[in-house]
Amino acid sequence: ADAWRELGDVDGEVISLLYAGNLHSFRHNGGPAALELAERAARVGAAAPRDEGLQWILRLHRAQALSLLGRHADADALLRPLLESAPAGSWRLFLAATVTADDALVSGRPGDALPLYGVAAQLVARFGSPLGQLMQADTAAVALARLDRLQDAATTLAICELAHAELSWPATGSAADGLAETRQLVGDQRLAAGRERAAALGVRAGLAWVGALARGEIG
Numbered sequence: 001a002d003a004w005r006e007l008g009d010v011d012g013e014v015i016s017l018l019y020a021g022n023l024h025s026f027r028h029n030g031g032p033a034a035l036e037l038a039e040r041a042a043r044v045g046a047a048a049p050r051d052e053g054l055q056w057i058l059r060l061h062r063a064q065a066l067s068l069l070g071r072h073a074d075a076d077a078l079l080r081p082l083l084e085s086a087p088a089g090s091w092r093l094f095l096a097a098t099v100t101a102d103d104a105l106v107s108g109r110p111g112d113a114l115p116l117y118g119v120a121a122q123l124v125a126r127f128g129s130p131l132g133q134l135m136q137a138d139t140a141a142v143a144l145a146r147l148d149r150l151q152d153a154a155t156t157l158a159i160c161e162l163a164h165a166e167l168s169w170p171a172t173g174s175a176a177d178g179l180a181e182t183r184q185l186v187g188d189q190r191l192a193a194g195r196e197r198a199a200a201l202g203v204r205a206g207l208a209w210v211g212a213l214a215r216g217e218i219g
Helices: 002-007 010-024 031-045 052-068 072-085 091-106 110-126 130-146 150-167 173-201 203-215
Strands: none
Touching (some): 010 031, 010 052, 031 052, 052 072, 052 091, 072 091, 091 130, 110 130, 110 203, 130 173, 130 203, 150 173, 150 203, 173 203
């Protein structure tokens, strides 16, 4: 961000700050740092008030930081217009859906979170990102467990385990915490059955199954 500032590139500086803030969202107690970076980015972005895309992403990241701090009403007030106005099939819809879902999950609304994770998973699959699909599946597993859909949660967890291993990308921070919570809630017997189903599906088909389940396309 500092290098972009020296070059006088507002977009580069803002996006670098927001990317740094997003990294804090995966850490324990990352909210204060995420909000500080979002506010710094907003000050820089004030130099480009007519750049609608830049202002959109600034609002999204501020909402994400507010959610991390437990200010869910303030986050939701920013997120709802972003979600409702995002064009179908767009990156904006993906970003708004996943951040809104995360806020719903941590504020005790897993039923609102789950279908949004399904929307985000479908979009990121179209963009060709299995890692993006896995990130949605990780959080969908938590939502399913909190909704007491324990066998679905166990199968989703097992698919996540396979995908993390295949992609050599271990879960960390809040994602690891969510998977540990899910593992505890579903129990060993359900997880064993889920692992059998996951092995039969494989990673690619398994991640597609999780997305369809989250969207309510399959029972």
